[in-house]
Amino acid sequence: MVPLSYYLVLSGILFACGVTGFLIKRNIITIFMSIELMLNGVNLSFVAFAAQWHALSGQVFVFFVMVVAAAESAVGLAIIIAVYRTRETLNVDRVNLLKL
């Protein structure tokens, strides 16, 4: 038996690492990976609560979160490719204009 709070702490650690990466990283691809890390942390807490309350709809919500994350990463990576094509850089400090 593992206390539910351990799962929640693990998911909190993952989310905190994602937030830290989002703040300190300057490579746009790594920032994107930090967002995926945050989504994974949230998914873990969804599944842990679903197991706690024997509610299967938690798993269905995790499925939806994964679908949205997949769509988001496809569009986001396409945007990264478009930005790189015009700016020739992946550093977010050098991408400071909305204009292409």
Place this chain on the structure above:
Amino acid sequence: MLHLIVFSVFGLVCAAGAVNLLVQRHPINSALSLVVVMGSLAVEYLLLGAEFVAAVQVIVYAGAIMVLFVFVIMLLNAGEEDRTKGSRVAMLFGIPGVLIGSVLVAWVLLERSGTGNVAVGALPGPPKVIGWLLFHDFLLPFEVTSVLVLIAIMGAVVLASHPGAVQQSTQSDKREG
């Protein structure tokens, strides 16, 4: 007892991968440590009894999404990131802030919450039941996500295509038609 040991081993691997993602400076190393995080998270899902989510985690996240990431890193020939003044300021304020916040949350969760224990395979749902839920109770959200994925595919193709490629193809269509 065994449950706790397996949980802590894979939880530590998971947390170590997440920290390694932050420490590494080359994006490909970060991507590989993200794969480690997702793989060990799949084991945690299996411990909770969520076989469907574990399988989808490995197939969609560790498979499809990470391949996409690695493709883009290779395609753009991304090198090591250079630290700028802004990133040092972010590090100075971001790391202590996040540390304080996460320690606070962990303390509240461990000390104050009256939540109980979770047994091995606590979730009662085999994939069959989830399929029933997905195509019966959640049919409308499921169909809406299919529209979302379709739009995402079109958006990705339009955004990533070479500028001018769309115009050229429409012009050639006109000529042919």
